[in-house]
Amino acid sequence: MQTGEPTSDNEIDRRSGDDQKINTAIVLEAVLKDAPLSRAQISERTGLNKATVSSLVQQLIDRHLVIEIGHGESSGGRKPVMLLFNAQAGHAVGIDLGVNYIRGVLTDLDGAVLHERVSSLKRRDPDHVLPELASCIEYLIARAPDSPYGIVGIGIGVPGIVDDRGTVLLAPNLEWRNVPLREWAEERFALPVAIDNEANAGALGEQKYGAGRNVAHQIYVSVGIGIGTGIILNKELYKGASGFSGELGHLSIELDGKPCRCGSRGCWELYASEMALLERAAPLGYEDLDALLNAAEQDGRVQQLFRETGTFLGAGIASIANVFNPDLVIIGNRMSKAQRWIEEAMREEAAKRALPYHRERMRIQFAELEDRSAVRGAANDAISRFFAKVKSGRYDDSANL
Incomplete structure (x- = not known):
């Protein structure tokens, strides 16, 4: 397109939609990182004008992701209304699949643990482990309070090598090879599932909630x-x-x-x-x-x-x-x-x-999380993937509520 050539209405709409998604992501990230914040504080921190911030905040409130929690301190004018991320908008399941145990947690979207279940494994073959794993996940999902987004995902940490399709290529101490764990879990629960090495999950758990902050x-x-x-x-x-x-x-x-x-x-x-x-x-x-x-x-x-x-x-x-x-x-x-x-x-x-x-x-x-680093990190992996969808606009559809 030559300089000065008119831009099509479709291209303008597409650009506007992309800009709005980016700005929504910026506002949500500010709330996640630094709340409680007022609309004016979000404007100051992000560089977005106040009208844009007010509009985007209202959208996030309508989507149950942000809540108003009352008035803050005044700096000379009216007291500002403070905003907080709604951690109860959804829940996640985290699983630490060990060699001789399964530990699972149900968390809110801040990663706070609401329920926990630990069971021992007497055998290591998938035919025994997968039903035990399903039982743990079902137990936790059944205890999730009602929420706008429900269970946003399941994260599972596994003691082995996992590929980008969620297949456990090799878990020597479990004696597993080429087990399509994510495929099995997504078919079983019809939810997004993230599979990673247990130590990676533990590292993320300590970075987010523990000694590695x-x-x-x-x-x-x-x-x-x-x-x-x-x-x-x-x-x-x-x-x-x-x-x-x-x-x-x-x-x-x-x-x-x-x-x-x-x-x-x-x-x-x-x-x-x-x-x-x-x-x-x-x-x-x-x-x-x-x-x-x-x-x-x-x-x-x-x-x-x-x-x-x-x-x-x-x-x-x-x-x-x-x-x-x-x-x-x-x-x-x-x-x-x-x-x-x-x-x-x-x-x-x-x-x-x-x-x-x-x-x-x-x-x-x-x-700091002792033997819960991996299970907390696995839940956070599921939460992070949910946030990525929200920020990209893939949860804009009211059908997801």
Whole structure:
């Protein structure tokens, strides 16, 4: 089109619609990030004029996403009406699918947990696990209060490698290969489903709600039956070229070490995980982590087993420090319960092995969410995808209410 040529009415309408979606997204983001805010404050923060803000806010109120909560302090004129995001506009389900457990939560759109369910898994094959998973999800959905948007999505964290179609390509400790988990869940529940590696979900959970808030470079180490890591660099989850990063539990730390279910040998998780701890504890008659935690109060042999686990963890953390130079390493999942017994040995070994310049600023913390980092992160993944649809205009249709 030459300069000065009239613009078609259709093109103008299309541009206007795109601009409105962008501005709506800007206003909603301001409310999500900084509420309570007045309309005037939103205008100041976004640079949008007051009339535009007022119109967009009213649309968000009509769509049940923003609510008025009363008057704020006056700065000289009338008291402004304050606005808040309506966290009860919908709900999400988050699932942490472990090797020997399923943990699920129902949250509001702020991620606050309304209901939780934990069950143990006696078998690992999909024919057994999927019905148990369906039962957990159904239990949580049934307890969701009525809301304009209902259940906005389901997020599931899995201890394995997941592709962009939500297929579990390999979960060594579950002994799963090529399980189309998202396809199964979306067919079963007719809801949007997000599938990701459990450690990635844990990293996002701690970044959003826990120890990783406002930290640019952090590595979440999920220590359960296996070990996985979620890598956040420059405040963004790093997934690598194919989306499969974070499998640091399968770094070989012993050249000709024990064989691993992944097909390699000497993997870090064979020495520093809950599974490794339980193998060393078997001759003492202890069969689960909770029993070991109780016994550690009185049994010096159990305390020594925990110290050994802490030492192996520290060695791996030193490698993480030397490779990634993070601000923070977060220890999460079930082994975070053993902080009292593993922390000293873990810190000593990490300090001994990490390069001095790398360990100088690095902090090591245990997960604030303890063993709930992944399930909270999985729910937040579903919520974030819902917000992305809202901001793109895909929830403009009243049929979605």
